Amino acid sequence: MRLGYRWPSEDVSRIPHWVYTDERVFALEQERIFAGPFWNYVALSAELPERGDFVRSWVGTQPVVVARTRSGGVSVVANRCSHRGMSFCMEERGNTKTFVCPYHQWSFDLEGRLTGVSFKRGVRGNGGMPADFRLADHGLTTYRTTERNGVIFASAAQEPPALDESFGPDMVHYFDRVFDGRELRVLGYQRQRIPANWKLVFENIKDPYHASLLHVFLVSLGLFRADQPSRVVMDGTGRHAALVSRRGQQVSNEVTEQIRTFDERLVLNDTTMLAPAKEFPDENTVVMHTLWPNLMVQQQTNTLAMRCMVPRSAGVTDLLWTYFGYADDDDEMTLRRLRQANLQGPAGLIGVDDWEVLAYHQQGLASAPEAAGVVEMGGRGVGNEEHMVTEAAVRAFFVFYREVMGW
Amino acid sequence: MRLGYRWPSEDVSRIPHWVYTDERVFALEQERIFAGPFWNYVALSAELPERGDFVRSWVGTQPVVVARTRSGGVSVVANRCSHRGMSFCMEERGNTKTFVCPYHQWSFDLEGRLTGVSFKRGVRGNGGMPADFRLADHGLTTYRTTERNGVIFASAAQEPPALDESFGPDMVHYFDRVFDGRELRVLGYQRQRIPANWKLVFENIKDPYHASLLHVFLVSLGLFRADQPSRVVMDGTGRHAALVSRRGQQVSNEVTEQIRTFDERLVLNDTTMLAPAKEFPDENTVVMHTLWPNLMVQQQTNTLAMRCMVPRSAGVTDLLWTYFGYADDDDEMTLRRLRQANLQGPAGLIGVDDWEVLAYHQQGLASAPEAAGVVEMGGRGVGNEEHMVTEAAVRAFFVFYREVMGW
Amino acid sequence: MRLGYRWPSEDVSRIPHWVYTDERVFALEQERIFAGPFWNYVALSAELPERGDFVRSWVGTQPVVVARTRSGGVSVVANRCSHRGMSFCMEERGNTKTFVCPYHQWSFDLEGRLTGVSFKRGVRGNGGMPADFRLADHGLTTYRTTERNGVIFASAAQEPPALDESFGPDMVHYFDRVFDGRELRVLGYQRQRIPANWKLVFENIKDPYHASLLHVFLVSLGLFRADQPSRVVMDGTGRHAALVSRRGQQVSNEVTEQIRTFDERLVLNDTTMLAPAKEFPDENTVVMHTLWPNLMVQQQTNTLAMRCMVPRSAGVTDLLWTYFGYADDDDEMTLRRLRQANLQGPAGLIGVDDWEVLAYHQQGLASAPEAAGVVEMGGRGVGNEEHMVTEAAVRAFFVFYREVMGW
Amino acid sequence: MTETRTAPAAAGLDDWWQAYRLYTDYTELLDTRRLDEWVGLFEQDCVYRVVSAENDAAGLPLALMRCEGVPGLRDRVHAITDVSVYAPRIMRHVVSGLRLAPDGAGYLATASFVVTQSLEGDRTRLFAAGRYRDRLVRTGEELRFAEKTAVYDGTLIVNAVVYPL
């Protein structure tokens, strides 16, 4: 009803294109979703090992700085000086005792408290701040933070629910599966600018339907296929989801016959590239975990990565990848992770399929904002499924999205 | 009256700059004009010789695919999948039996009917589309099409008038003069992005006034000049026009004296470049034919070209050129066409004048949207003229434009 | 109140970020400020020595042409043809008897009067302009101009107050200090596109508070420092200001101790670079003069430069620098000016600090338009000060800004 | 295709260096707008063409610019210098990967190019990229272009091509 829009269906079997293309919708999402009572992923604890370490990050479109404080805690402050508003932190990462804004050298402690104003008392009796100026009134905008097993989240809300509450038990299960308390080691970053709305990037990982069909490499090598044992699990609200599956064989059967792109002749010359090693208690080989509103945790065989979305505009999303392993990985395991990293990312053997499709998806949507998509694979329900032939997780996402956005 | 605008004059002797600069006007034009009951040029039949041949094209800002169907007919469908809205056709041209969207492999026949949904019946009893899902309900958006003597047009309207009706007898005459039923042969493409509103690009070809003055090359070589036998012919509504003229001599006279830029010393070192050959029944050497809303047919001596406009925004227009000859041209004639092609196009000896002027024209308009242009050369009338010293065709265009836009 | 905005404080100790980020505010500024009853700097007389000399310039976002007329006077006309609106002047500078628009060759005298319309009377009885068409009705849009001691200003207002009135006695004093009637000589240009709102660029020169802290080079070399004799002088309205100071010694004291970035070890290897020469009657070594709405006159030791702002959008400003000396400078003085030019400009030893800070300042503002800056250094007053530890000139600017903008 | 790797050293270093200097003359004379001298780098009966990769790949004969012989080049140069209307600009070429292969009396030469355009009053922008596919012949000491084809990659031209690529 807002912005003059009306959802095209009672249920979520239809999704209007305008949610992906209208800048006013995008602005409202910033307010309701990214600045809402939710937890945004901002960094890994492993990126801030020492007191004073800091790294720039984002909460939606808001630039923030994440820091390891003197007390060893974590703080997240807006990268916006309380004096005149400059984004004072001009470096991606570093270590410091205080944040000093270069423009007039106001200084803040790592929790964002204003600790120093240059020439506050003036110079030789001239100038200075008014008598009633109180440092305490001019701290940086701060965010609530929480750290769970090496992952740092931030929220702009005053009193967001606890993280595990906001995840729900099933999502906590899959989260703790990868983040089991072991120390993490960052292996490197990949960053890309995708010409598509953030929800398309998010849905892509909630949509197992496409994986079986678009990704020939995945399918033909049996890394992921519709006929393999798999599940789609969601939290109670539907905003989070986990796509769970097991690697199969490279065989053709009545299912692969339905896959035009299936190619049983596809074999790797370098078999080391995808050679798996079991490292998790369960038998699952792939878990793609989408955590509202901005995080995707990837466990694809032995590649582990955080995919952090930074929405830039209705049609542009930055996707920031942080690949990691565990501090106790041996060299062989690390090498394995680095090799398998060929599969995903901006140059991924299957990743490329997604980025190219997303770009053309956005183009199609932009050409007809008033039209709507059809989301009926696996029926019109929004519950968990014990298979991959469903768009249930996409539907569930939009049940919650409509609620939050008031449509 | 819409958008709070008011036309600055009763007649069309004034044209407000805002029609060229306001994005809201641009959006309304898409709805009223390019999606209206009119015929948009989309391709030449010669580009689709075989069944299954397809080529991407545009109807205003809408991406479409033009295809030669099984039956040998022509179809035009929106390049937007009915599943989630992806622009499924990622290639400029090709040959196919069916359109398959890469994202989830929904497949469509060349008329746009949905013929296949992967995993429609699920996999081993899991998933699949709901029982009440009907392929017939989910075809691609289609366009009405018509093909005349090798030229393909499309319309978004349900029941657009027949092409000849929409052209009117005079325009049909000039259209059939070039498209006389002979098979065409494509000689090549030229494509450019012009930083100017589509109407400026269109008017430029409806404005013989400038040709005599801006294009020194044209004028001095006697290829086109105000004192040569010529006519401006329009259809009844004024939306279409043909500028018709005959090549003259390179002489100076009391007329050329009025042309500051006239240069009688201008001679070609390579005389073969513009050497003409009579190939049309009448004596006319140049016919510039503007066909509402997006086509300009150029016959400049022996260069024949379709100029197709793709409006991108109020200030940007892509101009796509398709040069052609006839299948029965001998090598000499083909060579002649290729040589004369030096005159027009993005690097044309006279073309450059237009593109550069158009860029600065748009800049001027953008600086004062509330101001208005003065269009009084040849009086304030909108009828045909037997000379080139008139802006009648520009005025006539705006009579129809105002009617369609409701101003 | 306009645009739904409300100023966050009674006084100007708070400045809302939205004045720097909202395109609607930017559009209103064009109307109220740059097209208002004020004087925009457009060129130096020395750039137009001969009759017929012209140079392109800007009045806010409006493209104009400044010319030395036949009578030896100065004229400023809109670079927008009265026929169809083309920006007819396609060259940065030149010499001409008349302005001829290339599109249809309408010609204008240097005062902007329409003097010729090609084919006005038609060709051999055909076409031409209507009988009632009067050249006098179709001149170019003109601007009021004034020239003071070699500096040319223009105003879109019909009857702007006289320049000295609009400056006020103090500003005239500092203006005439540099422009004392001696002939000027242009030494060269520097031009840059700054990703920041024009007011940030302007304020930067009204803010001596930052100079003492951001510019290590300036401070450590004693070229400018908070403890040096200095003044901030404004006109009665607060829109203009002069920052006046004297070069000090490179010593550390209780003041420099407050400057984190102070570096007493900073010495120049090439001492000739900044070697000063006294050339003005008073003892001041630096006068930074901001003249509403678009000019900053820089006298930094012996570098003299006009900094002309061309606002492009809320977030983009072009800054055009014209460095000059006096016609009677000897080679030594000219060389001195050229050497000292290393300090400012797009690659300036201290300039770089400003451009980089401004870019990050705009980013911070854009992230929270609803927030506000705190401007209380030196109290909340807006009067002159005999020291540099104040933001008084910034506050004063906004007193006048609010009045003009109606907030 | 003469571009395979089979005869990498087929042309000698000295020949290559002379060709390198020819391309240096070519780009420098274009970028400094000394077009009359530029014509001097071509053979009397040369063919100069600017062609889109699209037409080139499809075997379509249409060029964007086509000059036959020095007379044809002179006409183009005359139009640019004295006739056409356009805003002032500075073009800049960078050339890379010059390959030389003997071909009868002369050489087949290929190289990559990137061209920037700086319109007066604007910043520098990327204008074009592509590949030269040329035939060089030797007359006495000099190497000249008997045939030069600039195949540009982009589908869309940025408004207008004023100067040869």
Add this chain to the structure above:
Amino acid sequence: MTETRTAPAAAGLDDWWQAYRLYTDYTELLDTRRLDEWVGLFEQDCVYRVVSAENDAAGLPLALMRCEGVPGLRDRVHAITDVSVYAPRIMRHVVSGLRLAPDGAGYLATASFVVTQSLEGDRTRLFAAGRYRDRLVRTGEELRFAEKTAVYDGTLIVNAVVYPL
């Protein structure tokens, strides 16, 4: 660091020219999408990597593309030519500042690169810039890549990297 100026002439002109031709083969075969021939420029046990300057500077081992040996290269080429879904495009490399320093049996080579991308239907756009840091070995007459690392400068990739840099 082998990049100091202390031994500028350490490798001879002829070696340099041969390396220049290797880089010319490399860029030409990539830009003309003759990827099977392109694989022929590498040693059997080579390592090819595309790495961000960010990871490289931080000593982080993650690559964007990583191919181990000719088999690894073949897998990547196979994916590009037969498996992956992407829109047609033309890439164009320019290489500059090729430096050669002897290193045991072979050479350490560095060079700067700029790559443009021209998507079908669009204009040419800047895609990447960076630096090659390679190890070359000589087998018989031929020079080949024993190790090739393309370190790209930009933090953000423009959507996807389809072809090797």
Add this chain to the structure above:
Amino acid sequence: MTETRTAPAAAGLDDWWQAYRLYTDYTELLDTRRLDEWVGLFEQDCVYRVVSAENDAAGLPLALMRCEGVPGLRDRVHAITDVSVYAPRIMRHVVSGLRLAPDGAGYLATASFVVTQSLEGDRTRLFAAGRYRDRLVRTGEELRFAEKTAVYDGTLIVNAVVYPL
């Protein structure tokens, strides 16, 4: 003008290659921010200038950067490395069309350049293009810059020029 074609081979191949290596040192040391070593490429009494094509064409003496002698260069380098405030970035130079002409004891050298800038957190963008117009002198084995002028084409600088071109 020393740029005419009349003496194309005036400087020998070996000289050219040595100059090529000097320019390779120049761009590599700049792009890797090893500015102290970069200063070592200049003569004690050199003049280094970055000049707009606009001023250069109009004969106006103002430069954007102007360093007199090694001391002047050291001041600029000191400001960049220890004093100035700016966001981290990586610059990348490509140089093309290096021409060498004998000039007394040394050479006049010209070349085209294109420079990209990659700001931390952003993609790679085109920053500048233009032409070097330099004077080289030989001291012992080494070639050095006695005079270096980088004439950039664009009218508008993209915000700030932090590093020398």
